[in-house]
Amino acid sequence: MSLDHIRAKRRVMRVALAAGLVAALSATGPATTASADPSAGPADPVVKTADDKLGPADAGLLAKAKAEGDKNVTFMIATKPGATEQVAGQLNAVKGASVGQTYDKLGYVRATVPTGSAEAAIEKAQKLSSVQAIDIKQEIALDNPKPSAESKSNQSAATTATTTYSGPDATTPAKNPYQPAFETGAVDFVKANPKADGRGVTIGILDSGVDLGHPALQKTTTGERKIVDWVTSTDPITDGDATWRPMVTNVSGPSFTFNKRTYTAAAGSYQISLFKESYTSGGDMAGDLNRDGDTTDSWAVLYDAAAGTVRVDLNDNGDFTDDVAMKPYKDGYQIGYFGTDNPDTAISERIPFVVQIRKDVPMDPYGGTWVGKTADFVNIGVIESEHGTHVAGITAANGLYGGSKANGAAPGAKIVSSRACTWSGGCTNVALTEGMIDLVVNRGVDIVNMSIGGLPGLNDGNNARAQLYTRLIDTYGVQLVISAGNSGPGANTIGDPGLADKVISVGATISKETWAANYGSVVTKRYALLPFSSRGPREDGGFTPTISAPGASINTIPTWEPGGPVAEAGYTLPPGYAMLQGTSMASPQATGAAALLLSAAKQSRIGLTPAKLRTALTSTATHIKGAQAYEEGSGLINIVSAWHLIKKGVEAHDYTVKAPVNTVYSSALATPGFGTGIYDREGGLKTGERRTYEVTITRTTGPDRPVRHTLEWANNDGTFRLDGPSSVLLPLNKPVTVKVAAKTYSTGVHTAILEVDDRSTGGTDTQILATVVVSKPQAAPSYAVNASGSVQRNSTKSYFVTVPEGAKTLEVAMNGLATGSQTRFIAIPPEGVPADPTTTTSCYPNYSTTNGCRPELRSYADPTPGVWEIEVESRRTSPLLDNPYAVTATALGATFDPAVQTLDEAKAGTPAPVTWKVTNGFAPITGKLQGGPLGSTATSRPTITQGQTVTTTVDVPAGASRLDVAIGNPGDASADLDLYVLLNGTVVGQSADGDSEESVSLASPAAGTYTIQVDGYSVPAGTTAYDYQDIFYSPALGSVNVDDTPVSLAGGASANISAEVLAKAPAPAGREFFGEVSLLNANGTAAGAGSVAIAKVIG
Template sequence: MTAVGRPRNRWCCAATTLVVAACAGSSTPAVVLAPVDSAVVDQPAAADRTQVVQREPVLPPQLAMLAGLLPLRTLGADSFRLAHPTYDGRGVLIGILDSGMDPAVPGLQTTTTGQRKILDLRDFSGEGRIALVPVRPNRDGTVDVGGHRLTGFSRVIRLASGPYYGGVFRELLLGAEPAADVNGNGRITDEFPVIVAKASDGWIAMTDTDSDGSLDDERPVHDYGVAPESFTYRSHPDSPGPVTIAVNFSEEDGRPVLDFVVDNSSHGTHVAGIAAGHNMFGVEGFDGVAPGAQLLGLKISNNARGGISVTGSMLRAMNYAADYANRRALPLILNLSFGVGNEIEGAASIDSMIDQFALEHPDVLFVISAGNDGPGLSTLGFPGSADFALTVCALFPGVFARPPQPGVPAPDDVLGWWSARGGESAKPDVCGPGVAFSNVPAWRAGEEISGGTSMAAPHVAGAAALLASGIRQNGGRARAIDLKRALMATATPLAGTTTLDEGAGVPNVSAAFRWLRAAHQTGVYAVRAAVDGGNSSSSSAAYRRNGLASPGDTVQHFVVTSVAGQPAARLLLESDAPWLHAPELIEPGGGPVTVRLTYDADAIREPGVYVGTVWARPATDTLAGPSFGLTNTVIVPHTLAQPLRRKGMLTPGAAARHFLAVPEGSGGLTLQLEVPGRTQQATLHLFEPSGQPYRGGSSRVAGGDSMSVTLVVSAEDVIPGVYEAVVVGSPIEPANYELAAQLPAVTVTSIGTGPSATLRNHANRRVSATVSAGLLGTVQTQHVEGEGARPVVVRTAVPRWATKMVVDVALPTDAWNALTDFGVTIFDALGRKLSDGPLDYAFGRQTIELDSAHTAAELEVELFPAFAHTNPPVAWSADLRVAYLVDEPITLELLGEGTAADIGLPPNGTISLQFAPPPADFDVPANHVPFVEVSAATDAAPAAVRRGPVGR
């Protein structure tokens, strides 16, 4: 959403970096097991800045196709198309709600039948909006637009009579290089004048694409929906520019409104290729899942601000697509590879809007990515948590795990470690391949391999298009619920996983098509868990994060409602867990039905996670598969009254979950993961009690030169509740591990004026602690208020000594539920983007490295809300904290004791300490206060650390 991999390389494409070493004859591993941002693209040297840099794919596309790097085999799309060559998506429309779509890439030109691939490109983001004002030609035939003079205006006059309008397209609108460098000259500060007029066939735009100052050699460009035209700005006469631009026109009070449509992320183009690309890279037969399908490119995101959706863009895009398909009588599949984290599952406005859309458009299947915040439970994002969407988790395809070897099959696919899991929501629904080689714009060449649930969703959307195509050619029309149920009912579960990990499992297109041809009857049901006992969820699943609330907390009610007007049905109930019990049947009809489930408390007492589902199947058609499930999760955490140590063995790709109860006042948490040898590898992931990845950096990799890694939660970041530590193995090799978790014996409970600190001893005996303090920098906290959807800009002066900037933003939960995204972008004084860190949850943190060009300068922090509804609330607010950090902490003496002192604390007692103030010559900016760190270390437990502001 802000996408999945934000695109969110932040939430939609955050999965893997892949190096196809086999192409160079190397035998080194082909994958780095760590979430990363998109790779850095080399920029042209200064001497070459007037030349367009020709980038090449990461490996030859022919080889990528032969190696199966667009994994069609996983869902059986290749065999289905081989058996049914015409059921290739033809006659079906796929709408891609994303970052845009590049109409110039070879794989998005035509379908398998020679029809135009992209039927329309629309921009709902406003990112490419160009302000227009009336202009008049000068007597000499020139025209002035925004300080730029153009010759050749007579060409415009020959094409259209007045009035005429002009505006300026600025590269800085598109963010950072390389996408913002539209003409490939190595700068992102260029400006291009644009002329708009109304010709006999509609509005046209003319612009100086070759920067020669003349329109004589330029051609008019129409709205893409009128004519499939696009253009590039170029800095070399013999080469097109690297960034393709299409045009949208609308009118307000008879005046033109102009948008330049650009995929300045590449995410949407990559997703489109997976779903429906045909002859990608000009290679015959290199196709996406449904190469016969046609596309709508629906840009919903402002990519310059981290790929965030904007207010109302999702709603406007999906309504436009539904209307477009309805007017042309085309089956429609929508793909949304966007999303952000849930704070309260089931409460997000966009979830309700998508569910309402699904009910109003029962023939439109909405496929949505689950999110990339896994592997922790309760990490599934919205709007993937919408009940009636088909929500897709990600597999890590075995073809990417290691270089191909003659005669040796690729490793099995495993569940993607990054793939979000359910908890309060009974999601995801199915899994698809989460890494793929697909087409990208020219400026992104070299990054054809991307990973995330963003890539899994279009695999499944393409599979649905194959099914819809086959049914249509047999004279039928499949409802969305039929396509969804077919893919789920015939899916194959992965070994060692639960429904919260994978939903129904991995679909198979041929099996799903047979299911559809069998004419199974399916109903549409909404499921809600009652807030019983320790259940914290009122969404589609029951979720007890801290075990049973009491010995009597053994009853869980669900309310099941038939929502599509189908007749009453008898549904047989069956539990898949021995500790979970249900009645034999229910009969939902005209009103809600309450189902009473019971738990066997004796069977779920030991620490661990217990997941069970009661499946409801039609009594008259048990082969149809489940109509719905009633999913229950009970987590029994480890208490940390004593240090915890656990050993385990992981099969390839497996995840071991450890839940840790962290009480109020704990003052910190330390985890250590160790593997026994350099050749083994395991990754530690930590999740806060809400399910959010730990805000201080949630993962550490053990293996190679770092066989032991440590993750420390400092006191100011501790949230009382049940944390989840997940240890994930390599996708190709087993691993042994040992995990340790411990609370500090002495905590730093507060930091006060002076600076001062209060320490507490949690032991029943006297404890000696080594105490030290350091000045980290300065910090300012302020409450920010905004109006409607308008962004708020906060200016901040960078002190000369600063080497890092840390920005924390916190929103109220109810405000978060009303959003689809919230951008946090840092700009310098010239308007150049330094960093973007859109929020994934109501709290977010980003760290920016500063250099000498930024010190003693003013930066801008832009807060950019994106509301689900087209009419945003009147006001919103956020808490903003900006900290500037020194390169190395400045030691502060403990008064009367020195720089590091051994302090005795009485049993269960507290002590207050005073430290020397910051150096007199340390520059504290206006409205800032010193920011310090206090540490207390003991022999028997990890050091307790607290960072915080010094009160005035």
């Protein structure tokens, strides 16, 4: 049996459902200080079945932990608020398990259980009606905010602008393009309202930590301390953050021995641990905390539990009596330093730290004799990277660039720093979840910024994380502001958890002045979205991003890091400042701007709830010329106009919306086929066709009588109109349907905002996004879609192509580029997750590196049928302002008959002929055949039971070109089996979606014994048989040889083709030889393949 027969199928819907609480809880944003509206409770979450509570992606994480032999598994559970006791008690009863955290008011439980018991524990928890979702712990990577991967000396493209900006300095005014807070109106607002500069507002920054030593982050505008609290939100054990030191070794002064060394301390009882600078090797300091050029230093840490103090032997002299007794930062603002600064240098040669204490941490995750015990932990609080400091500076720096004029958005605000990131390049969802809760519930913040998140397949906002964010906003009156993501410019690339209904998700914008000042790049467009900024809509048609704000800034970084300008800008920056980009930078601009409104509202004694704040911002945002609603949200934030509206009185009712959705995931939505906005991507809408959509609106708050609402379009290119009157009476809690008609004469994506407004309230009550896509089909005879044009530097253009069912390959080719042009394409499948890297350093022609990507031609095997987006963009360093291009997307698909040809017997060393009939079902092909090395295959049909792991091994020789493993065709059609491939105990490949059709392919596998594990995640029948096959290909086994005669096949045409199989020796016992022949087009892209199995080889 061939891999083609049992290869993994695309289970889009089931896989998409995996977006769960854990990953989601990682990206919360700024919260506004306001009292919660007692009349507006959180909406009831969608009730999930037991099987839905742990999504397939999280099930895959669990199976991977089992396959790799992890000792423990940590998971987070969302319950009904006030219902955590039952599930916590149930988990505590599991031997070796521990409940690390609960928040009953929010309905949150985090537990760690032995991996061997995890499946049963989760299965039992899923059966509780109070449990709504379960997510497995995972790490979420931080996007790299640096605009370049290389220095100017490596840059192949010429500098694109004559330098007209010399860089920021102490004389830089408040309005400047380097830190463009003025674009949101923040500078004008503070000038008009000097006492509403953020004073009275505390901003939470959940990120990588904020540098305590930066001059611009020391004081507010009123001379108060800027950073008022500094904590680490990682878990002391399960997050693997070794800056948390377990205090389990008891010692007594005045003298004691620890770690083979004698120490002196005042008389008393203590606990001691060793802190090594190498624990921070994954951070920006690269493990050199004291800046002495090595990573080998360590310091003893002495903990006095009775006094609640910590001493660090910073001078490493073995004497704690000359070290300061430190308390947690908030209890006296004590700061220690690793290293000694040289005042004669601009850069700081020391790194600040604080201490933190967590008492009675369950030690069960360590296992063994630790089960059932607790211990206190001490954290040495240092930042992980520059990211959080830069975010903090954008939000609230006071006195940037060594001067007194340029500031962050809200210079009068205070900051609470919470480090959620570890030392491996990301932040765990546990830390992001609990750090957000801690900031909102315990740290007294008025607003929180979080610029971390990810892009799931099903980005509809219907997960436990979104429920938790809604509860935080509604229960504590704190608005969360979240970055939209950096996966743009494709449609439906909005990241999670910026998807949650009541958060403010922020897209990234830029002016032509900032392009020139910060990048040295010239454009003619006055204002635009940054190309990488993630776009909406949500998968359910929901309106995201909410608003937009500037996404590039020269701002604060740790003072011990050198300046980081963009090389092409032509100037240097002093230590402690860098130019970073991303929606990570846009979100704090919005957070700081919102803090100004909160500051002004407090001083004016205006109650500004999160709902009122959101309404004020979305009702007054400024439209960005040329941007559609799915790109900019409501528009560029406008604080001055928002404040005018707040002063007049802003109010809004709550509504639910039910609108038709047609996407590859629409059947997996909470209500299949319907969402919170119109989203017709896969409906086949044609140019000139008129289509009507019914939108049901229900007002859920406000007067208990019908209220007239106007219906008006905003940011509409003429595609949409109301099929009925321009106003509607909305009773309380009774649905009313309005009809929307769409008709357009151009291909592409078309969006508009339907504004539903009770004119008696201030601001627009609700905004509904309408999105339709008109795509070009890949149709006979060419099955190709061609597009050409010109794109300006730093701009993008998109084309939508319908890939037909049955296509084997989608090939995209770009040509027609001018000499030196740095213009690329990105392919985005119907799922909305880009198939190519979207980083600003990837896959550009004529650039210093393509990062292993082929700029002019790429192919996508087994493409999802449906509407693909092919976007074209020109890099900031392209030497041309206008960049011509031509792009072609072609569907290929040739079928071999039979798919697997069988040779009953072959003789070693003697070529054996084999033939196929090849039929071309798609684009014409002029190409050739390609053979390759023989493969050694083993097939079987084993059985597996619920929860069982079936293990097989395969020895792969040196020089193998590929290892393929596949399972499928279970006897129990509803079974969910997962596949893992391990080498030396490490998972090197996995396939774990929501069914049993799984496959893994490893190119150029290392020689060794591979362990193949099949996990019986779900077997409703109790036991099932399934097909298994593994193949490795190696020239040492033999080859499949073809001649080089050209092959030409028109669409629908057939031809007979032949090859010769040459086996060098008989196959080992229990294995057969297997080979492949591919049909390549003129570009070398595979249009189809056939296989040959050799039942027996004789000597």
